[in-house]
Amino acid sequence: MEPLEREDTNEEFRVKVTSKKQVIQQINEYKNILQTAFNGQTGVTEETKTRLLHELLANFEAAVQENVLVNGQPWEEAPDVEEEEPLDLESLLDDSIVETTRRRRAMYGNTVKPQEFVKDHEQEIIMRDLSAAAPVVVTRAIQVIKKQAEGLCEIMNTKTSAATLEIHRVVLGVNDQSDAASRSRQPIKRAVEESAAAGCYVALSKRHSAEKHTE
Template identity: 35%
Template sequence: MEGDRDYREGADYRVNVKSKKHVREQLEKYTDLFKKFLDGQCHISEEDKTKLLKEMVVNFEFTVQENLVVGGLSWDEASEDYCEDYESTITDIMDEKIVETACKRNSYPKQIRNLDVRSLRAERKLLGLYEQAVKPQDLKPDPAQEFVIRNVSAAAPAVFKQASTVMKSSDDEEKRLKRREKNRVAAQRSRKRQTQRADELHEAYECLEQENSLLRKEVQILIEEQQRLTDALKAHEPLCPILNCGMTSTSRSIGTVSPEFMSR
């Protein structure tokens, strides 16, 4: 027990680091953490928070520095620019891995070969122990089945030809039905166009009939007006001898409306 106690007392439990610069960078991160912690304390004034922050940072840094060793030296003894050579460390690790890989390449194939040989021997033993539980028998074909198979084989080409003919006829019938449907649709469209044309002609005929009736009415009005004017002139003819000469020439030039025009 005393020996263990002496060993514990003489042992160095400080953490060995490789650079003071990296440690300082990590310590600066804890300053913000302490500041956030003090900001959450509402009952402490700003001056007290500033003092407490400084004390906490100083105590924390001092404690960390006391428990660190930089390259085997204490914090104060080590220089600020001290930093171990990482390249040499990485090179040593790579060399160890290369040697380990080379050893595995030499040893693993031999182990795999022994396992393959053992597996092949085990398979051969299993094949030697295998026995046929059922003896194979020669199957003789049935003459009736052979006759049926021969007939089916002989009738197959004719059936195939008949099936192809039926398929072609069905295709032709389908084409014929499509053509008939197409002609029916075309005839329906033609009848529809003819009906529309007949309706248009009927509407035009009705319009012309209406115009003709209007023209007849206008002609009748003009004839009546002419008759009225003629009667008026005849009534004034005894009073004005000049009208006598004018009436004869006017009657000759105007004439009468033909009954054919009135029938139109």
């Protein structure tokens, strides 16, 4: 029985990735794990441990790079910076805000020291006495004003007696007729005519004209 001949195939077994940056991050994380595990070995001298650790990490990094394809290209041919790599704008904005806040805190300082306030005990005593005496002073002032207002109301409501009016006439020479004339404020000519009519007096010119009419 003849063995079957294996056909040659071009099947690719390397891992396909889209970002060189992500691969480098993964390599660094696994390097830290390997370094931690290697540092736990106690039966090796420090010099030997350092040399072996360096070789181990270098071989690990080279093995990863040989077994990946970055966007269909080998590791050496792939560009180091992906031009079309999506940017995380929110992370960039957060970093900018944090950096700006940190700089502002360092920029502004307390250039002016606040002055300490010293209390004046004598001034406090005076203010306390004034505050205690203020209600009493206000109450007394209100009582005085109230009494003055009551006295003024009594004077205005008091009726003038006959004796007071008589004294007023004697002192000022005022009679009832003059008071009536001053109140009426009639013209002089009209006042004369009214007084003549009251005494049945007829003017001379009017009397002559009346006698001519009778003749």
